[in-house]
Amino acid sequence: MDPKPAVLAAVLLAPAFLLLALIVVYPVGRLIWTSLFELNLTSGLPAEFTGISNYVLVVQDPVFWQTLTNTAVITVVTVPGALVAGMVLALIANLPFRRPWPVRLALLVPWAMPLAFTGLISAWFFNSQYGVVNDLLRRIGLPQPIWFNSAVLSMAAICLTIIWKASSFVAMILFAGLQTIPRELYEAADVDGAGRLRQFWSVTVPLLRPAIVVAMIFRTITALQTFDIPFTMTRGGPGNTTRTLAMYIYQNTVSFLDLGYSSTLAVVMFLISMAVSVVYLRQIRATT
Amino acid sequence: MPPGLRLICLALVLALPARADTVLKVYVSGQIATPVFRKALDRFEAANPGTHVQIEVGGATSEEQAQYLNTVLSAGDSSLDAFLLDIVRPAQFAAAKWVTPMNSAIGDPKQFMKQYLPEYAKADTVKGEVVALPAFADAMFLYYRKDLLDKYHLQPPKTWDELATQVKTILAGEHDPTLEGVSFQAKAIEGAVCTFLLPYWSMGNSLEQDGHLTFDREAATKALTMWVNLVKQGVAPKNVAEIATDDTRKDFQAGKAIFAVLWAYGWADFQGPDSAVRGKVGVAVLPAMTGGRSVSCLGGWQWGASAYSKHKPEAVKLVKFMSTPDISKLLAVDASLLPVFPSLYHDPEVLKADPWFADALAVVQTARTRPVTPLYNQVSEIIRTTVNAVLAGTQTPEQGAAQMGAQLRRVLH
Numbered sequence: 001m002d003p004k005p006a007v008l009a010a011v012l013l014a015p016a017f018l019l020l021a022l023i024v025v026y027p028v029g030r031l032i033w034t035s036l037f038e039l040n041l042t043s044g045l046p047a048e049f050t051g052i053s054n055y056v057l058v059v060q061d062p063v064f065w066q067t068l069t070n071t072a073v074i075t076v077v078t079v080p081g082a083l084v085a086g087m088v089l090a091l092i093a094n095l096p097f098r099r100p101w102p103v104r105l106a107l108l109v110p111w112a113m114p115l116a117f118t119g120l121i122s123a124w125f126f127n128s129q130y131g132v133v134n135d136l137l138r139r140i141g142l143p144q145p146i147w148f149n150s151a152v153l154s155m156a157a158i159c160l161t162i163i164w165k166a167s168s169f170v171a172m173i174l175f176a177g178l179q180t181i182p183r184e185l186y187e188a189a190d191v192d193g194a195g196r197l198r199q200f201w202s203v204t205v206p207l208l209r210p211a212i213v214v215a216m217i218f219r220t221i222t223a224l225q226t227f228d229i230p231f232t233m234t235r236g237g238p239g240n241t242t243r244t245l246a247m248y249i250y251q252n253t254v255s256f257l258d259l260g261y262s263s264t265l266a267v268v269m270f271l272i273s274m275a276v277s278v279v280y281l282r283q284i285r286a287t288t
Numbered sequence: 289m290p291p292g293l294r295l296i297c298l299a300l301v302l303a304l305p306a307r308a309d310t311v312l313k314v315y316v317s318g319q320i321a322t323p324v325f326r327k328a329l330d331r332f333e334a335a336n337p338g339t340h341v342q343i344e345v346g347g348a349t350s351e352e353q354a355q356y357l358n359t360v361l362s363a364g365d366s367s368l369d370a371f372l373l374d375i376v377r378p379a380q381f382a383a384a385k386w387v388t389p390m391n392s393a394i395g396d397p398k399q400f401m402k403q404y405l406p407e408y409a410k411a412d413t414v415k416g417e418v419v420a421l422p423a424f425a426d427a428m429f430l431y432y433r434k435d436l437l438d439k440y441h442l443q444p445p446k447t448w449d450e451l452a453t454q455v456k457t458i459l460a461g462e463h464d465p466t467l468e469g470v471s472f473q474a475k476a477i478e479g480a481v482c483t484f485l486l487p488y489w490s491m492g493n494s495l496e497q498d499g500h501l502t503f504d505r506e507a508a509t510k511a512l513t514m515w516v517n518l519v520k521q522g523v524a525p526k527n528v529a530e531i532a533t534d535d536t537r538k539d540f541q542a543g544k545a546i547f548a549v550l551w552a553y554g555w556a557d558f559q560g561p562d563s564a565v566r567g568k569v570g571v572a573v574l575p576a577m578t579g580g581r582s583v584s585c586l587g588g589w590q591w592g593a594s595a596y597s598k599h600k601p602e603a604v605k606l607v608k609f610m611s612t613p614d615i616s617k618l619l620a621v622d623a624s625l626l627p628v629f630p631s632l633y634h635d636p637e638v639l640k641a642d643p644w645f646a647d648a649l650a651v652v653q654t655a656r657t658r659p660v661t662p663l664y665n666q667v668s669e670i671i672r673t674t675v676n677a678v679l680a681g682t683q684t685p686e687q688g689a690a691q692m693g694a695q696l697r698r699v700l701h
Contacts, residue, residue, distance in 0.1 A: 041358075041362055041384045042380050042663060043662065044383045128530060129530075146526055146530070148529060148530050149529050149530075149681055150680070150681075151682050235475070235477070237475070237476045237529065237673065237677070238529055238676050238677045238681075238682045239673050239674070239676060239677030239682055239683060240677075251669065254358060255351075255355075256663075256669075257362065257384070
């Protein structure tokens with residue numbers, strides 16, 4: 001007595017569905033539900049259902065817009081930045097070295113560093129008094145700015161750090177992609193008289209496109225969630241000029257204990273991440 | 289039962305105390321040495337047979353410590369019975385109902401709280417209910433280089449203007465490019481809140497009264513302008529927006545600053561074996577704004593009993609015990625922690641261990657508490673980001689004060 005295919009399918013899918021429900025659907029559902037309440041632990045009052053009023057507050061909140069803009073700037077600068085840097089690293093690693101492993105190991109190092117470490121180390125790098133960056137600038141006779149006194153320079157320091165850190169991850173994905181491109185294609189291009197640059201744009205880039213898209217999806221989503229590096233480098237300063245949306249959510253949750261409002265901010269961030277992912281997934285579907 | 293398991297069971301039974309003893313767990317922050325607390329708690333155990341107290345240490349800074357407690361207590365966890373709280377927390381913890389109210393355990397609350405320095409009574413009483421008891425005091429001091437001031441025949445400055453003039457005199461005479469005038473904190477940390485409040489309070493202003501905002505924008509502009517001018521005149525370092533509490537300590541200890549605005553903990557380090565300024569340091573009340581009076585920023589830690597404790601009566605008893613003159617004296621003599629009882633500042637044993645406490649009382653008595661409100665973290669965030677932005681130069685004092693006022697109005701009405 002065989003079960004009907006539909007029943008069998010349901011039974012076989014049930015564990016996966018339950019697992020997903022437990023780790024994705026429930027927390028997200030709970031988050032959205034909490035965002036509809038006024039719930040601040042320091043008020044000593046019970047949660048009060050207030051509908052969308054938290055969302056209205058978000059729209060009216062200047063700090064929200066500032067942190068959103070900062071997050072957008074970090075994303076727009078560091079995603080292409082890490083892509084270019086990662087591409088250069090991947091191309092270097094792909095050169096025919098006699099001993100490839102030291103190069104590949106070096107590629108892994110920034111990726112293996114914890115984010116908070118990276119932030120703390122760069123905070124010292126860019127410190128105006130003791131930092132190695134200003135020391136180098138002094139040696140080559142350039143002016144030494146006080147990085148964290150300026151909104152633009154603080155942001156630049158953060159973006160440089162993120163690019164350094166993320167380029168290693170991008171490079172690994174691209175390097176894997178590069179290794180799948182057959183050598184014969186380059187030999188054929190050589191025969192046709194194509195130069196190195198022409199080979200890069202006409203052979204490497206088109207064949208690497210799926211790897212590039214995958215790297216960009218991961219990088220964009222992590223860029224939208226940027227927290228550790230600015231948190232440890234500038235704490236969002238000067239003023240709020242380098243505070244990201246994730247830092248603002250953290251602050252409202254952990255420091256202000258305003259669970260209703262921080263849930264609302266988290267829902268907004270979730271929607272933004274979803275929207276970006278959908279755009280990219282369309283892109284992937286178009287390429288394959 | 290296999291013999292191995294039988295042995296384990298036996299060991300467990302033997303390990304259990306003969307009577308059903310009470311075990312209390314207290315949480316202290318990592319920046320204070322625990323041996324002195326152990327000593328104090330041993331005294332409590334001796335006075336209360338059958339009660340044992342364990343210490344849990346965590347959080348090197350006030351913020352890290354608060355984050356841990358926030359997590360434990362918002363989950364309603366009963367694993368902690370009592371904890372040390374930074375001066376700015378009792379109001380917040382009381383509003384969240386995380387601490388056990390203590391009025392019923394101390395008789396007349398007003399009378400009971402009179403024994404402490406008055407500002408602690410204020411910080412630990414919320415709507416007539418005592419919610420925590422003072423453990424030890426702290427305040428911001430003006431540390432100065434006694435040797436340099438003596439060399440130029442100067443007395444510790446009474447106003448910030450006078451401080452600026454003194455710094456210029458000394459810098460002009462010393463020709464030392466690494467020497468700075470005054471180190472204070474403008475990184476966006478808790479210390480930056482005090483940085484703003486010191487000159488603001490000095491002009492007789494307050495930020496809040498009974499939960500209502502009493503922000504004076506003009507005074508706030510003046511306070512911020514005072515600091516910015518110190519930087520512009522070269523009296524304070526240009527990178528002051530990078531400076532956190534311990535950076536001030538390090539700079540002064542290395543002999544790089546003539547003056548430092550810092551908490552009491554600096555003293556022990558300045559007199560330590562690897563200090564460049566050992567024996568060359570004086571401590572004074574903080575300068576005032578011209579025409580104002582000297583004010584300091586009150587720090588210090590409080591004992592609170594957890595509302596989720598399974599041994600509330602014992603926890604309250606412990607808190608009361610830890611907030612007695614005997615324990616305050618022990619903390620002063622053994623760990624140089626400032627007493628919360630005014631009389632102890634004249635105690636011969638205390639003064640023998642910490643001679644500088646004779647000068648400290650005057651500072652502690654001028655100290656005011658930061659706003660007592662459950663929304664303190666929001667207030668703190670607004671002030672520290674503004675101080676940071678203004679001293680980094682991304683905002684003018686006028687813009688900073690206006691923004692601070694507007695944001696504070698959203699939090700305190």
